[in-house]
Amino acid sequence: MGQVITLKVNGVLREVEVEPYELLADVLRDKLGYKGVKKGCWRGECGLCTIIMNGEAVKSCIILAVEADGAEIETVEGLARNGRLSPVQDAYVKNAGLQCGFCTPGFIMASEYIVRRNANREITPGEVRSALSGTICRCTGYKQIIDSVLEAHRRIKIVR
Numbered sequence: 001m002g003q004v005i006t007l008k009v010n011g012v013l014r015e016v017e018v019e020p021y022e023l024l025a026d027v028l029r030d031k032l033g034y035k036g037v038k039k040g041c042w043r044g045e046c047g048l049c050t051i052i053m054n055g056e057a058v059k060s061c062i063i064l065a066v067e068a069d070g071a072e073i074e075t076v077e078g079l080a081r082n083g084r085l086s087p088v089q090d091a092y093v094k095n096a097g098l099q100c101g102f103c104t105p106g107f108i109m110a111s112e113y114i115v116r117r118n119a120n121r122e123i124t125p126g127e128v129r130s131a132l133s134g135t136i137c138r139c140t141g142y143k144q145i146i147d148s149v150l151e152a153h154r155r156i157k158i159v160r
């Protein structure tokens with residue numbers, strides 16, 4: 001039997017009826033229309049469904065929607081402000097950190113988390129590589145992705 005849950009997605013309260021077995025990734029993408037939540041493996045391996053939930057980067061395909069009741073969620077759709085890309089998004093564009101783009105929302109959200117979490121300290125390419133190891137890209141070189149995260153991190157540090 002369905003249950004109504006409430007999610008705060010990108011600052012907007014959303015109510016949605018879900019079944020006990022429904023995955024958060026499916027609900028966000030297919031019921032609420034956040035198409036930036038991609039799905040590749042449905043078992044926590046590819047990272048394409050990464051979102052930020054209650055301040056932590058998580059893979060939304062391994063979370064039941066009912067478990068997320070009351071959560072604050074950020075998806076890639078919520079990052080741009082007043083028509084301007086976020087520093088992470090902009091750095092991906094400038095460094096050609098994407099090719100087909102299918103994995104990009106997941107990488108952007110994982111990168112956003114890395115940049116925020118390390119805003120007050122230096123990070124090395126190795127740390128970025130390790131932090132992104134749960135996200136898979138089949139066509140861009142990972143170097144451009146890592147360069148994008150490092151550039152966004154440098155910019156955020158300067159702004160602060």
Ligand code: FES
Nearest residue numbers: 040041044047061
């Ligand atoms: S679809 Fe969630 S990790 Fe692959």
Ligand code: FES
Nearest residue numbers: 099100103137138
């Ligand atoms: S840019 Fe194509 S899979 Fe990553």
